[in-house]
Ligand SMILES: Nc1ncnc2c1ncn2[C@@H]1O[C@H](COP(=O)(O)OP(=O)(O)OP(=O)(O)O)[C@@H](O)[C@H]1O
């Protein structure tokens with residue numbers, strides 16, 4: 001199971017939208033996908049119709065380490081979705097309480113909770129969770145807390161969704177710093193690259209994109225090959241106007257440029273079309 005973390009400390013850059021659509025595109029290629037909703041807003045849980053505001057969420061139970069003491073298989077914390085092959089570890093506001101409690105613990109491995117669950121947890125039939133799925137996709141909040149550090153400790157790769165604006169590079173540098181810091185607990189963690197989101201072909205954004213590309217292509221730049229561009233997702237009014245529609249874009253507007261762009265991105269990412 002490859003664990004991919006969609007991360008950017010900036011809000012509203014389409015982390016959740018990318019998680020939702022990337023999972024769908026991987027599923028369309030026959031991959032088994034596990035979603036980990038690591039943002040207490042629970043937007044990925046909502047998008048796949050599994051949000052539950054009332055109970056202590058699976059993410060909170062994993063971070064507290066409670067699952068290890070239970071008789072039930074850890075796979076009980078994973079829910080199926082309406083898509084046979086996309087499962088989810090949901091979250092809600094209880095994640096906040098769990099992170100506060102975890103910060104107060106001064107013994108034990110407080111950064112390795114998600115990793116232990118994903119790599120050592122078992123399904124009902126006794127098989128390992130990590131053997132059941134091809135990909136685990138993590139949705140991150142727009143901040144850095146102990147839950148994000150736990151996710152970085154478990155991740156193989158980070159993909160950074162960015163919107164082209166004057167702060168985009170600063171946001172990227174912050175993520176790159178976080179990844180360097182996280183290498184202390186996860187040396188093999190890699191920054192896979194950047195996914196440009198909500199791209200509008202205005203003179204301003206075009207110039208911004210060209211400038212960003214140059215940063216990565218110019219061998220004398222300190223950013224050279226640090227943040228390769230993995231794809232460009234266009235802006236669409238259909239998405240902006242239908243954010244209440246909780247489903248992958250391909251399901252309600254397959255011909256829309258955004259649906260096509262996610263398809264293209266995942267084909268390039270996996271090397272497998274559909
Ligand atoms: N390609 C696009 N075209 C138009 N709107 C988009 C596009 N991608 C995402 N959006 C919209 O941008 C908004 C922010 O997206 P999203 O919630 O995925 O961002 P986020 O990074 O997860 O935000 P947060 O940091 O709050 O979790 C949403 O309303 C979403 O519908």
Ligand SMILES: [Mg+2]
Nearest residue numbers: 015016039043
């Ligand atoms: Mg989000």
